[in-house]
Every structure is written in C-alpha cells, then in structure tokens.
Amino acid sequence: RGSAPDRAPLPVAQENRPAPPGTPRKQAAASPSVLAELQPGCQPLATPPKPEDGLPAEPWTPTANLKVLISAASPEIRSRERRKELSGAAGDGLQPRCCTQEHLFGDEYEKLQPSRKEKSLGLLCHKFLARYPDYPSTAENTYICLDEVAEELNVERRRIYDIVNVLESLHMVRRLAKNRYAWHGRRNLTKTLQTLKKVGEENKYTQQIQMIKKREYEHEFDLDGERNEEMPRSFVSNENSEMCFVELPGMEFRAASVNSRKDKSLRVMSQKFVMLFLVSTPQIVSLEVAAKILIGEDQLEDLDKSKFKTKIRRLYDIANVLSSLELIKKVHVTEERGRKPAFKWTGPEVLPSIQDAKLETTSATSIPHVSECIASREQCSKNLFPSSVKQNFTRHPSLIKLVKSIENDRRKIQSAPASPVKISTTGTDQNLSTYTSKMSQLAAIAQHQLEGPSKKAKGMKMKLPRSTLENNPSSPEVAPKPETHTAAPSQKSVLTQPLGVLPLSHSSVSPVILPQTHSGVSYAIYLHPSQAHTVTTYSPSFTLQPLPCANVTGIKSINSKVLNEITTKEVDNHIAEDDPPKSLISMQSESSSQRCLKRSQALQENNLIKKYRSDEESLDTSVSFFPSGYLIPLTQCTHHGNKASLSNKEKAGICLLQHSSFSSPPAGVIPVTATELKAVNIPAFHITSLNIMLSPTSIAAAAPVLSNSCLTSSNTSSAQNPNSSVLNFTVQHVGLIPAGMQVPANPVLQHVPISPKAENSNHSSENTNLQEEKVSKNIATSLTTCPPSVPKEPEEPQTTTEMFFRTPGGPNTVSTLSANSDGTDRTSQGTLYIPQRKLEVSED
DNA sequence: TGATCCCGCCAACGT
DNA sequence: ACGTTGGCGGGATCA
Numbered sequence: 023r024g025s026a027p028d029r030a031p032l033p034v035a036q037e038n039r040p041a042p043p044g045t046p047r048k049q050a051a052a053s054p055s056v057l058a059e060l061q062p063g064c065q066p067l068a069t070p071p072k073p074e075d076g077l078p079a080e081p082w083t084p085t086a087n088l089k090v091l092i093s094a095a096s097p098e099i100r101s102r103e104r105r106k107e108l109s110g111a112a113g114d115g116l117q118p119r120c121c122t123q124e125h126l127f128g129d130e131y132e133k134l135q136p137s138r139k140e141k142s143l144g145l146l147c148h149k150f151l152a153r154y155p156d157y158p159s160t161a162e163n164t165y166i167c168l169d170e171v172a173e174e175l176n177v178e179r180r181r182i183y184d185i186v187n188v189l190e191s192l193h194m195v196r197r198l199a200k201n202r203y204a205w206h207g208r209r210n211l212t213k214t215l216q217t218l219k220k221v222g223e224e225n226k227y228t229q230q231i232q233m234i235k236k237r238e239y240e241h242e243f244d245l246d247g248e249r250n251e252e253m254p255r256s257f258v259s260n261e262n263s264e265m266c267f268v269e270l271p272g273m274e275f276r277a278a279s280v281n282s283r284k285d286k287s288l289r290v291m292s293q294k295f296v297m298l299f300l301v302s303t304p305q306i307v308s309l310e311v312a313a314k315i316l317i318g319e320d321q322l323e324d325l326d327k328s329k330f331k332t333k334i335r336r337l338y339d340i341a342n343v344l345s346s347l348e349l350i351k352k353v354h355v356t357e358e359r360g361r362k363p364a365f366k367w368t369g370p371e372v373l374p375s376i377q378d379a380k381l382e383t384t385s386a387t388s389i390p391h392v393s394e395c396i397a398s399r400e401q402c403s404k405n406l407f408p409s410s411v412k413q414n415f416t417r418h419p420s421l422i423k424l425v426k427s428i429e430n431d432r433r434k435i436q437s438a439p440a441s442p443v444k445i446s447t448t449g450t451d452q453n454l455s456t457y458t459s460k461m462s463q464l465a466a467i468a469q470h471q472l473e474g475p476s477k478k479a480k481g482m483k484m485k486l487p488r489s490t491l492e493n494n495p496s497s498p499e500v501a502p503k504p505e506t507h508t509a510a511p512s513q514k515s516v517l518t519q520p521l522g523v524l525p526l527s528h529s530s531v532s533p534v535i536l537p538q539t540h541s542g543v544s545y546a547i548y549l550h551p552s553q554a555h556t557v558t559t560y561s562p563s564f565t566l567q568p569l570p571c572a573n574v575t576g577i578k579s580i581n582s583k584v585l586n587e588i589t590t591k592e593v594d595n596h597i598a599e600d601d602p603p604k605s606l607i608s609m610q611s612e613s614s615s616q617r618c619l620k621r622s623q624a625l626q627e628n629n630l631i632k633k634y635r636s637d638e639e640s641l642d643t644s645v646s647f648f649p650s651g652y653l654i655p656l657t658q659c660t661h662h663g664n665k666a667s668l669s670n671k672e673k674a675g676i677c678l679l680q681h682s683s684f685s686s687p688p689a690g691v692i693p694v695t696a697t698e699l700k701a702v703n704i705p706a707f708h709i710t711s712l713n714i715m716l717s718p719t720s721i722a723a724a725a726p727v728l729s730n731s732c733l734t735s736s737n738t739s740s741a742q743n744p745n746s747s748v749l750n751f752t753v754q755h756v757g758l759i760p761a762g763m764q765v766p767a768n769p770v771l772q773h774v775p776i777s778p779k780a781e782n783s784n785h786s787s788e789n790t791n792l793q794e795e796k797v798s799k800n801i802a803t804s805l806t807t808c809p810p811s812v813p814k815e816p817e818e819p820q821t822t823t824e825m826f827f828r829t830p831g832g833p834n835t836v837s838t839l840s841a842n843s844d845g846t847d848r849t850s851q852g853t854l855y856i857p858q859r860k861l862e863v864s865e866d
Numbered sequence: 867t868g869a870t871c872c873c874g875c876c877a878a879c880g881t
Numbered sequence: 882a883c884g885t886t887g888g889c890g891g892g893a894t895c896a
Contacts (some may be wrong), residue, residue: 138894141872168885180874183887200880200885287887311868331887338871363869 057810121281141177147185147346149175156208164205166195184288187341215372222297227315231302234314291316291333292340309337341365345812362616401681454844 139145150171158164168186172179186203189195193214195203222228294316344350354361489663573856626768
C-alpha cells in the first residue's frame with residue numbers, strides 16, 4: 023500500500039465529511055463542543071494570558087507542576103463523555119472548575135483554568151515521562167497501559183498515542199499488545215540515534231536539505247530556478263519514500279505487528295525528523311524544510327498546501343514530544359526572508375558508529391563519549407545485531423503462513439505471563455505509587471527534570487545478564503572486544519543471536535539485507551513497495567556495486583553531479599570552519615566495508631538459519647526476532663503481529679544478525695542499502711543477489727541460502743566483479759582513498775569522483791540567525807538547565823567491551839565529535855560537508 | 867496575522 | 882460488531 027494510496031482514502035473520506043461539515047461534525051460532537059464552549063468561554067474571559075504564562079514560566083517547579091496537575095486533575099476527559107451525556111447543567115456540575123472558576127475570577131481561577139498550554143502535548147508528555155524512569159533497570163520490565171495512563175493523566179487516549187508513537191520511534195517504548203507497551207526509557211536511545219543517523223546519512227538527508235534550501239533560494243532570488251531543480255527533486259524525493267521505519271534489534275516486533283497503516287505515520291515521521299537533526303551540521307532544522315523532506319519528492323513544487331500544512335502540524339506534535347525529551351529545542355532561524363520556526367538538536371551527540379569508533383579507536387578512546395558508545399553498542403549488540411530490512415515486495419504466501427504460525431506460537435508463549443509486570447522491586451513500587459498519586463507525579467516530574475540530562479551514563483551500561491526478556495541472552499563472550507572479531511564467532515552468533523533470516527524464497531520477495539552500516543548498529547527498514555520503483559537515490563556505496571543496469575549508472579552520475587553542485591558551495595565554508603578529521607573518512611569507508619562484512623556474516627548465519635529455526639524454541643530465550651516475521655523470535659517481546667499486515671508492507675524482510683563482534687572490521691563486502699536498490703530501480707531481489715555475490719567472504723555458500731530464487735534471477739548481475747568493488751572498499755577502508763572514491767574496476771558503475779571544487783557560493787542560509795525560542799512555555803527547559811553531570815552508574819565491566827565505557831560526560835561533551843558525522847557524510851557523498859552556517863542563536 | 871497545535875471525527879485495524 | 886489506533890485537518894489560541 024503505497025503511501026499515496028493510503029492517503030487517498032482517508033483524506034477523501036474526511037473531506038467528504040467536511041463538506042457537510044462544520045455543522046454536522048460539531049453537532050455530533052455537540053457534547054464535547056459544549057465542553058469546549060464551557061471552558062473556552064470561561065477561560066477566554068478570565069484566563070487569557072496569565073495562567074499560561076504563570077505555569078509555563080515556572081514550569082517545572084513543584085508548585086507549577088502542582089498547579090498543572092490540579093488543573094489537569096479535573097476530570098476533563100472522563101467527564102467529557104459524561105458531559106456529553108449530561109451535556110447540560112450536569113456537565114457543569116461535573117466540571118466544577120469551570121463554573122467555579124467563573125465565579126472565582128481570581129488568580130486561582132486563572133490557575134485552575136486549563137489553558138491551551140496546559141493541555142499541550144508537551145506538557146502532557148512531561149507528565150507521561152515523569153511516570154517512568156529514564157533508565158529503567160534492565161532486570162525488570164515496566165509496562166505501560168495506555169488506558170491507565172490516559173485516565174491518570176486525564177487526557178484522551180488519542181493524545182497518549184501521539185506521545186507513545188513518538189517514543190516508540192525512538193525505541194523508548196515498545197508495543198507489546200494493544201493497549202500495552204513496554205517502557206525502555208532512554209536505555210536504547212543512543213543506539214537508536216546512531217541508527218537513525220546512519221539511516222539518515224544513507225538517505226542523503228543532508229543533500230536533500232541542501233537541495234531544498236537551494237531551491238528556496240532560487241525561488242527567492244529568481245523565480246525561474248525551477249529547471250535546475252529537476253535533478254534535485256528526484257534526488258530529494260527518493261529517500262523518504264523508501265524508508266519506512268527503522269527498528270533496532272530487539273525492538274522490532276511492534277513494527278511488524280503494529281505497522282499497518284503506519285508507514286508514514288507519526289512514528290516514521292518522527293524518525294525522519296530526528297534523522298534530519300542528526301545529519302545536519304548545524305543541528306538545526308526548520309519546520310519548513312523538515313516538512314518538505316518528509317512530504318517527499320512527489321510533491322515538489324506543487325506543494326500541496328494543505329498537505330504541507332498538515333505535515334507541519336504533525337511536526338509540531340512530534341517536536342513537542344521531542345522537546346519534552348529534551349532532544350530538541352525550539353528556535354527561530356532568521357534568514358533574509360524572515361524568521362522561520364525551527365528546532366535545534368539538544369540531545370546527545372551521536373557518534374557515527376561503533377565500527378567507526380573502533381577504527382579510530384586510538385583517537386576515539388580518548389573521547390569518553392565514543393568509548394561509551396562503543397561499549398554500549400557492544401553490550402547491546404547482542405540484541406541489536408540483527409538487521410532486517412523490509413521491503414516493498416510482498417511476502418510469499420507460504421512465508422506468510424509460516425510467519426503467522428510462528429507468531430502465534432510466540433504470542434502464546436508471551437501471553438503466558440511469564441514475568442510479572444512491573445512487580446516488586448523498589449523501583450517498580452515507586453512507579454506504582456506514582457501512578458496513584460499525582461503529587462508523586464509532580465515530584466517525579468521535578469526529579470525527572472533534574473536528572474534528565476544525566477541519565478545517559480546509566481543507559482549506557484547494559485548488562486549482559488539481563489533478564490531474558492530484555493535482551494538476548496547472549497553469552498558474555500558474545501560481546502567481544504570491538505576490534506577482535508573473527509569469523510569464528512559466527513557460530514556463536516547463531517546461537518547467541520537470533521538470526522532470523524528467512525530464506526527469501528520467491529522472486530517477489532526479496533529480502534534485502536541491510537548492511538550494517540558503519541555504525542555497526544543494525545536496523546531494519548521498511549520500504550514501501552510503491553516507492554521502490556520510483557525512487558532514485560544516489561548513494562556512494564551504490565557505485566561500488568556491479569549492476570548491469572545502464573540506467574543506474576546514468577542516474578547515479580547525475581545525482582552525484584547535482585549533489586556536488588549543490589553541496590559544494592557550502593562545503594568550502596564548512597571546511598574552513600572545521601575540518602573533519604581524515605579519520606572520519608577512513609571511518610566511513612570502513613563502515614561500508616563493515617557492512618559488507620556483516621552481510622557476509624549474515625549470509626553465513628543464514629545458512630545456519632534453518633538450524634536455528636529448528637532450534638527455535640530452545641533458543642527462544644536468547645533469540646530475538648524480527649519484525650518481518652521472517653524471524654522467529656522469540657524473546658520476550660510479544661510480537662503479535664499480524665502477518666497479514668506484514669505481508670502487505672513488508673514483503674520480505676531479512677533479518678540478519680550481526681554481531682558487532684563478528685564483524686571484523688574491514689571485510690570487503692559491498693553494502694547495499696535499500697535506498698540504493700531503489701535508486702537503481704532494480705527489483706530488490708536483484709540487489710539482494712548482488713549483495714550476496716559481492717560478499718567476498720561467504721558469498722558462495724551463503725548466497726544460495728539467502729536468496730535462492732533471488733540469485734537465480736539476478737545471477738546475471740552477479741557475474742560482475744565483486745573483486746573490484748571489494749578492492750574499492752578495501753582501499754577505502756585502508757584509507758588509501760576517500761570513501762567517496764572508487765577504483766574504477768567496474769566501468770558501469772563508475773562513480774564520478776567528486777572533486778570538491780567549491781563554487782564558494784554561500785547560501786543565504788549562512789546568514790541565518792537563530793533565535794532560540796523562549797522556552798518559558800516549556801517546563802522542561804527550565805528544569806533542563808540542571809547540568810547533567812550525573813555520573814553513570816558504576817558498572818562492572820563485564821566484558822572487555824565494557825572497559826571502554828567511560829563515564830560519559832554530558833551529552834554535549836563530545837561536541838567535537840560532531841564533526842565526525844559531518845565528515846562522514848561528506849566523505850560518503852564525496853562532497854557534501856555542510857558548513858556550519860553561522861547561525862546566531864539567540865535565546866529569548 | 868501568522869504560528870501553534872488542540873480536538874476529535876472517523877477510517878483502518880485488530881480481535 | 883465492537884474496541885483500538887491514529888491520520889487528518891478544522892479552527893481555536895497564542896504571540
């Protein structure tokens with residue numbers, strides 16, 4: 023179901039309704055409207071500005087919170103329905119505050135009055151977050167009951183969904199079942215962000231952003247700039263379309279089961295939005311740009327205004343949640359044209375990847391953050407390794423059945439309440455108490471606020487011996503040192519890590535193996551079928567692959583050119599400001615190589631899959647599953663997925679398990695990303711096969727396993743010379759040549775080396791001034807201020823990996839590293855390095 | 867007036 | 882058939 027199709031239906035339906043519109047709807051909602059009327063009526067008069075200011079301004083002070091809570095406490099929502107029923111005087115009775123307020127008129131009145139702000143999603147999100155620890159112990163699982171939460175927070179469930187969806191996109195929660203989520207807090211946040219960053223890089227968001235900006239400029243200066251844009255469009259468009267949802271290993275289930283219509287959902291939007299920040303050099307993203315990118319190519323110029331508007335609305339929703347998480351902060355970017363709303367990333371710096379880090383180990387080591395990340399990854403790796411990609415193609419029926427049965431089994435297993443939900447422990451208890459008491463909530467909020475920043479350290483430490491549920495019970499050995507990996511581990515990996523790779527059997531389904539990107543974090547991407555064909559993406563890595571299609575080449579080259587042009591300009595500036603370490607470059611190349619490697623590993627694993635499957639049950643405890651359904655999972659997570667839905671969306675998902683441990687650094691496999699595939703317009707299977715072919719290591723053996731049919735179909739292509747590609751990777755990896763460059767082994771695929779001749783044209787954007795928005799409204803902000811120098815919890819290093827852990831400084835500590843990401847991009851792109859624009863951020 | 871974004875209808879989905 | 886999710890956009894608020 024293409025995104026397009028999806029929308030069509032809904033919008034239409036709604037629109038139809040609207041026609042008769044306002045009246046009917048409102049009347050229908052009469053009761054609610056009544057409410058609205060009541061409140062508004064009362065408030066507007068008396069309440070206006072003060073209440074809000076007061077609350078928000080003081081936000082997180084206990085007092086303020088209290089006020090808020092109190093106001094919130096009023097049974098708006100619940101009563102709302104009642105009101106509907108009662109809709110009259112009775113309604114009033116239910117809402118004492120309103121009536122009372124009117125009578126009161128005083129400050130109190132104001133305070134009590136729930137102003138719009140008080141109902142804001144951001145505030146609600148804060149309350150929500152206050153209920154749970156940022157870093158819940160891995161040992162215990164905390165569950166969230168939406169109904170409960172909605173009731174306690176006195177909001178309609180609809181609002182909770184908004185919050186949860188965003189949190190889910192960050193893997194802070196995982197959907198277990200209807201109405202039920204597991205709380206992970208920020209435990210996996212780092213990984214998630216790394217993954218998102220990686221995906222963002224792969225999607226060339228940076229370039230897209232540049233394109234959009236460029237376009238804007240052109241429009242401004244001269245309206246005729248259109249023609250130039252053609253290229254960009256295609257370029258721009260491709261990425262979003264393809265990627266649907268990024269999952270972390272261990273967190274996938276919900277996607278599988280829950281994803282149905284969600285493709286473009288808030289979840290996906292949220293991820294993309296975050297990616298934009300992670301990929302942007304000045305980590306500032308304007309709503310406008312974000313909306314355009316999220317909307318995707320289709321709509322280029324003809325920006326559907328309403329669509330754009332809707333997107334903006336959604337972005338605000340997401341931004342509010344992200345703000346509550348303190349990941350972003352609102353600012354205003356002032357450009358020549360004027361001032362535009364934007365958001366600035368205030369979350370932790372995201373390191374490129376473990377792998378990269380490893381490469382740079384020497385240098386990186388010094389940096390706490392890096393080491394930290396690495397360590398965390400390693401630890402997490404058990405869970406994370408598997409990478410899976412969901413594709414557009416439909417799953418073969420037989421597979422579907424299989425999957426279904428598997429899921430059912432799993433469900434049954436899960437259904438059996440093996441582990442008591444949030445039980446016992448003190449921590450839990452506290453939580454419970456919180457639930458009950460609003461006061462506690464306040465306290466919690468305050469506390470939350472205070473500690474907010476600090477947790478990172480905590481999150482980092484993940485213990486191997488976690489409850490089975492939480493992670494794959496991998497043996498400690500699994501998490502070997504980063505540097506050391508050998509083929510040997512593969513076996514282990516199989517055991518320890520679940521691989522759920524499915525044999526891609528039919529032609530229609532082609533599993534795409536997602537390469538581990540340099541980050542080393544595995545993730546799954548869901549692709550939309552519809553887009554697969556249309557998309558054209560330029561990706562450096564792509565170049566390497568030997569694809570038979572002539573088209574590909576052309577496209578690629580074009581894109582690259584475009585990119586060069588676009589980006590080049592800024593590059594100069596940027597470079598001047600800060601030069602990314604060469605190491606970065608090397609890292610990048612490595613990453614790609616690693617990906618390859620991982621693939622190969624994956625392949626190997628695939629071979630083992632069958633075995634795995636047989637052992638599935640036994641493995642359950644330790645195994646993870648995959649979203650696609652191909653995997654069989656098992657673990658804790660409830661995966662109820664509807665196969666059907668899966669089939670629709672994810673046709674073939676391949677899950678590869680990769681252990682960071684396994685992946686030995688530089689293997690020379692060519693990574694193929696979904697994006698790339700699309701770019702090529704080649705059926706996924708082809709690509710898959712290619713990948714297989716390419717993987718130097720285990721290609722021969724693995725390939726067959728992975729894609730039987732696939733191989734056959736694409737064998738022709740396979741013929742290509744992997745060697746050359748391998749060579750390129752190797753070379754790059756070694757650092758002999760920049761990642762972007764390729765050794766022309768394969769004529770067809772030749773990548774055009776981009777020479778950074780910068781045009782030196784500065785974008786107007788440079789002049790951008792950022793003004794941080796006054797956060798008065800954000801409670802969080804004020805609290806946030808508290809320095810997070812919280813030491814991470816002392817952990818005992820269990821694995822060598824852990825040794826790398828260093829106490830994290832504040833999230834920002836590593837700011838210097840940020841360059842890496844940029845550098846990475848640049849290298850990968852061959853060109854882009856987005857200069858930091860001199861943005862002046864002024865806070866109000 | 868434009869920026870925000872709450873609200874809740876109702877379709878898609880799940881059971 | 883009914884409950885859960887959540888896309889979507891009207892229109893109220895805020896600045």
